[in-house]
Amino acid sequence: MxxxxxxxxxxxxxxxxxxxxxxxxxxxxxxxxxxxxxxxxxxxxxxxxxxxxxxxxxxxxxxxxxxxxxxxxxxxxxxxxxxxxxxxxxxxxxxxxxxxxxxxxxxxxxxxxxxxxxxxxxxxxxxxxxxxxxxxxxxxxxxxxxxxxxxxxxxxxxxxxxxxxxxxxxxxxxxxxxxxxDYPGFVANRILMPMLNEAIETLYNGVAGVNEIDTVMKLGMAHPMGPLQLADFIGLDVCLSILNVLYDGFKNPKYAPCPLLVNMVMAGKLGVKSGEGFYDYSETKKAEKIAKQFV
Incomplete structure (x- = not known):
């Protein structure tokens, strides 16, 4: 082969x-x-x-x-x-x-x-x-x-x-x-996507901000990347698609996508691939980040 x-x-x-x-x-x-x-x-x-x-x-x-x-x-x-x-x-x-x-x-x-x-x-x-x-x-x-x-x-x-x-x-x-x-989401995404969705719900409900949520998960749970940053990296449209597969497959409300995720995808805020999601990945922000290294 x-x-x-x-x-x-x-x-x-x-x-x-x-x-x-x-x-x-x-x-x-x-x-x-x-x-x-x-x-x-x-x-x-x-x-x-x-x-x-x-x-x-x-x-x-x-x-x-x-x-x-x-x-x-x-x-x-x-x-x-x-x-x-x-x-x-x-x-x-x-x-x-x-x-x-x-x-x-x-x-x-x-x-x-x-x-x-x-x-x-x-x-x-x-x-x-x-x-x-x-x-x-x-x-x-x-x-x-x-x-x-x-x-x-x-x-x-x-x-x-x-x-x-x-x-x-x-x-x-x-x-x-x-x-x-062969069940919806298999193992990896059946476990991962509800976690990312819950992080988005936590933001949506005003419990904490983006940086605060990611900091808690990185420092408190030893995750290498916070859930909102990870969602941006995966692509918010991909996350929404997978959650819809889980929700359609199991008909269980715990898999229902957060309204904030739905709205962000409709608005074209897809994460890294679009230049903006929960974080800003625009060229301007990248330039600012690079400039700070020399200040």
């Missing part, structure tokens, strides 16, 4: 591509947008340069990694020889079902189809194909090159052979694969 295709050049897709390529796999990175592909490759280069600066890799490893990556703007062109396709598109069920239907039609019959979804039913995604035994969840954590966990989710019809192949493959990447069952 040396030929891999990754669909989506965004944060997760380029991170997954980076990890596979650095571990000697040939990777076809696919995105309908040429600009997104260029941005994804630029991110991989930046992350490799950061590893070089920390003396964790050499210049040769960087050049070998980049040589392992090819880019495509059409799915049929990029998946022809792939033994595994990892879908890392936007967290939208309709989009994922469309992609998997196409993958089933154009991929070789023995190709394993994995999704990096963080909450959507693997069984439902597999139902869009005629190879449900070869469809599996392979949920990487962000940032992919750093985080060790890969949440492996079996759909109702995922075979033992497919599961073993993906578990073994994850180990080859230096990751720790952990098998979980």
């Amino acid at each position: 040396k030929n891999i295709a990754v669909i989506g050049a965004g944060t997760m897709g380029n991170g997954i591509t980076h990890v596979f390529a650095q571990n000697g796999f040939k990777v076809n990175l696919i995105d309908i947008s040429e600009a997104s592909l260029e941005k994804g490759l630029a991110t991989i280069v930046k992350n490799l340069d950061r590893l070089i600066a920390k003396e964790k890799i050499t210049e040769k490893i960087k050049s070998d990694t980049l040589a392992n990556i090819s880019t495509f703007t059409a799915i049929p062109d990029g998946v022809q020889n792939a033994a595994l396709v990892v879908e890392a598109a936007t967290e939208r069920k309709d989009l994922k079902l469309k992609i998997f239907k196409e993958l089933d039609e154009v991929c070789q019959s023995n190709t394993i189809l994995a999704t990096n979804t963080s909450s959507i039913s693997i069984t439902q995604i597999a139902a869009a194909t005629n190879r449900a035994d070869k469809v599996i969840g392979m949920h990487f954590m962000n940032p992919v090159p750093i985080m060790k966990l890969v949440e492996i989710i079996r759909g109702y019809n995922t075979s033992d052979e497919t599961t073993k192949a993906i578990m073994d493959l994850s180990l080859q990447l230096g990751k720790t694969p952990t098998e979980v069952n």
